[in-house]
Amino acid sequence: AQTVTQSQPEMSVQEAETVTLSCTYDTSENNYYLFWYKQPPSRQMILVIRQEAYKQQNATENRFSVNFQKAAKSFSLKISDSQLGDTAMYFCAFTSRDNDYKLSFGAGTTVTVRA
Amino acid sequence: EAGVAQSPRYKIIEKRQSVAFWCNPISGHATLYWYQQILGQGPKLLIQFQNNGVVDDSQLPKDRFSAERLKGVDSTLKIQPAKLEDSAVYLCASSLDRTPYGYTFGSGTRLTVV
Numbered sequence: 001a002q003t004v005t006q007s008q009p010e011m012s013v014q015e016a017e018t019v020t021l022s023c024t025y026d027t028s029e030n031n032y033y034l035f036w037y038k039q040p041p042s043r044q045m046i047l048v049i050r051q052e053a054y055k056q057q058n059a060t061e062n063r064f065s066v067n068f069q070k071a072a073k074s075f076s077l078k079i080s081d082s083q084l085g086d087t088a089m090y091f092c093a094f095t096s097r098d099n100d101y102k103l104s105f106g107a108g109t110t111v112t113v114r115a
Numbered sequence: 116e117a118g119v120a121q122s123p124r125y126k127i128i129e130k131r132q133s134v135a136f137w138c139n140p141i142s143g144h145a146t147l148y149w150y151q152q153i154l155g156q157g158p159k160l161l162i163q164f165q166n167n168g169v170v171d172d173s174q175l176p177k178d179r180f181s182a183e184r185l186k187g188v189d190s191t192l193k194i195q196p197a198k199l200e201d202s203a204v205y206l207c208a209s210s211l212d213r214t215p216y217g218y219t220f221g222s223g224t225r226l227t228v229v
Contacts, residue, residue, distance in 0.1 A: 004157070
């Protein structure tokens with residue numbers, strides 16, 4: 001079974017600054033998919049960004065980018081120019097064909113953006 | 116397109132009572148998932164449906180939890196009898212098929228067992 005570890009329970013960042021969230025995972029597979037989800041107080045999981053393991057280029061979505069280190073099994077999320085609306089829980093998630101594309105989540109990191 | 120609908124949004128029950136949650140996935144989505152999210156933790160998969168059949172219920176505590184997806188559309192998750200440790204958010208998600216893309220989550224039901 002795959003395990004996903006997020007070692008930072010909470011992070012705080014000043015508005016307009018940059019924050020980086022860490023995630024490591026454990027798998028013996030070569031082909032898999034990684035995601036960062038945002039969960040605001042409304043509780044709905046919102047996809048922030050995804051990375052296919054077969055792609056070497058790091059994914060970017062506007063102010064969000066990842067640093068995918070396949071050999072180290074590391075997948076960090078960088079939020080640039082933080083905005084108050086970025087305040088939420090962030091979850092790292094893993095899936096693969098071998099587990100029938102079920103998502104395995106980390107424990108989450110609470111991000112608070114200060115005005 | 117409409118999102119994944121879940122109800123109720125909140126539920127408070129006493130231990131040993133029963134409770135049911137309802138999920139209406141996105142139209143045409145064949146795969147449906149129920150996740151349990153205990154406060155301070157990431158969601159954990161309880162059960163996965165493909166149309167109206169169960170694909171994986173290995174993490175479902177079958178002595179008290181049951182789920183069904185009649186006609187391959189709506190789904191109901193039931194707990195009977197509830198325990199204090201069942202207090203959690205129950206999230207429903209759906210996807211077009213068994214793919215890594217296109218997961219859509221509902222807003223969940225927050226269950227408090229007292």
